Amino acid sequence: MSVATQSTAVRTGRAGRALIVTVLIFFALFYLLPLGVMVINSLKPLPEITGGNMMALPQEPTLEPWRSAWSTAQIGVQATGLKPYFLNSILMVVPAVAISTMLGALNGYVLTKWRFPGHRWVFGLLLFSCFIPFQIVLIPMARLLGLMGLAGSLPGLILVHVVYGIGFSTLYFRNYYAAFPTELVRAAMIDGAGFFRIFWRIMLPVSGPIAVVCIIWQFTNIWNDFLFGVSFAGLDAMPMTVALNNLVQSSTGVREYNVHFAAAILAALPTLIVYIVAGRYFVRGLMAGSVKG
Amino acid sequence: MGFLDIDNVTKSYGTVEVLHRVDISVGEGEFLVLVGPSGCGKSTLLNMIAGLEEITSGTISINGRVVNDVHPSRRNIAMVFQSYALYPNMTVGQNMTFGLEMHGVPRAERERALKDVAQLLQIGHLLDRKPGQLSGGQRQRVAMGRALVRDPDVFLFDEPLSNLDAKLRVDMRTEIKKLHHRLGRTTVYVTHDQIEALTLSTRIAVMNKGHVQQLGTPREIYDRPANTFVASFMGNPSMNLMPARIVVQGGVPHAQVTLEGASQKLLRLGQPALAAQDGREVILGLRPEAITDEGGADRSAQLVEQVDHVVSVVEPAGADTFASFTVGGRDVVARLRANSQPRVGAQFPFRLNMDKAVVFDPRTEARIGD
Structure with a gap:
């Protein structure tokens, strides 16, 4: 692998290399600029921002906006900060990601190794769910959640995310398992392992790369989701994204831009951390199987 | 009545019949080789003996018991696959004892069986490695070890040597022959290589287009081929x-x-x-x-x-x-x-x-x- 990576680099001259590096640095700075502005302004007292210069470095750096955003900012009617909503998001995203990834793996296993008549149709329909615009399903889903007694609750929100996550997680695992040698499953059958044992002992242990891809994808989507959160969460289960919106959009009092910036960074932090920790597996997993060896 | 009886067996996919009325009786301790060009149905027949493919009609019985509806794991067979099919996440030792573990054999007994087979195949030093760290020949040995540990009634081999280089293939061929001589277990072996068929078998079934063209000892097949297909398929250069x-x-x-x-x-x-x-x-x-x-x-x-x-x-x-x-x-x-x-x-x-x-x-x- 490492040999192949090295040999894909093309030799360039000194001038060419300088040009490439300059362009890369320029674009890196360009992309980092918004984040930089957010960080800088989240460390300023409010008068420094309202004074006019967004780009200036803080004169008197302070962590007060962060503290306020986390624990005292006025959101809705209560001055709780983002803390409880952050917890809501965690309570929502962890089970939703775990369940949808698990079901995706199971679906992929069945659709590749235990094929049944019509398996193509089932997979096609699951894929279809990836492309449904979510606005279409809001009202029927609201009705269904109501009928199930899950309206406005955390389990209801988790259910919605699981249902709409299965399409993508199945797609990932099915394509990964399609390249997995069927002879292994047959060997395990002869060895006496049943459906779930083969899944648990043979398939899952080698699913690391695709599981990471799936988890990152699901985590990012579910954490960042606003539409389902604002539609189905109610007051008690409101996730981070909706709370952030409520904080920023509040129509009363002074607009505390520094607190808004800090809150936005807080809201984005978990996905950022997930990417930094597992990002390299993400690329590796997406590439897995595409190149032999 | 043989030890492994294939009685009037056919296999169809939808309306297409790919195996036509196959009748083979294999005696206990025999080494039967199914040989033929690709697509002749030999692997399908082996998979039917293993229970990995359903039998459309006819019966297969092992040791006097009809196994048509018996799950592969309860047929008391062991199979060596072309790709070896070693579980990549387990060590060699775990690979070899997985079947025993699934059958609820106690740990001490598993360890004993593993030790015996590892010694027999001289792979004792490999037991803690993962399959990815083994050479082709070593993987082949481990795959055979996994079959041997089970101590089955029938060994099934599906082109086990075709992934090895020419030299190693000849060595392993001799090894398999020795092993069969020593253990005397009933074996069914699929190959497209007529030399393997002639050297290993006690009897050969030459297959083509879903029919058994001739069933006989290597000498009979070679000297008195039943038809021109067998005559030209067996022997190099051909007849x-x-x-x-x-x-x-x-x-x-x-x-x-x-x-x-x-x-x-x-x-x-x-x-x-x-x-x-x-x-x-x-x-x-x-x-x-x-x-x-x-x-x-x-x-x-x-x-x-x-x-x-x-x-x-x-x-x-x-x-x-x-x-x-x-x-x-x-x-x-x-x-x-x-x-x-x-x-x-x-x-x-x-x-x-x-x-x-x-x-x-x-x-x-x-x-x-x-």
């Missing part, structure tokens, strides 16, 4: 097949062949029954080693004919020299001694050992006359 006509002279049947320049040559045949077939068009089959130079001819042969003929191709192959000439428009290959020196374009006195000749019907392609 020479020449158009001929039966001519009876003095009550003795001869095969009349056309040599270069349209001259006719009569070759005596050892099949008396053909005396009743005067004038019949046939196909004469003669293996390359039955066509030699004078000094290389089999001294015990009864019927030896000499044919002087122009040599068209000479191929020295180390141990032998192969020389070709044309009979009835077909290339005929002769296996000469390495030190004989035929020259291309020159006449060479070939000796034909007609004891070994076989005769086929050109229409049905079946062997006739004996």
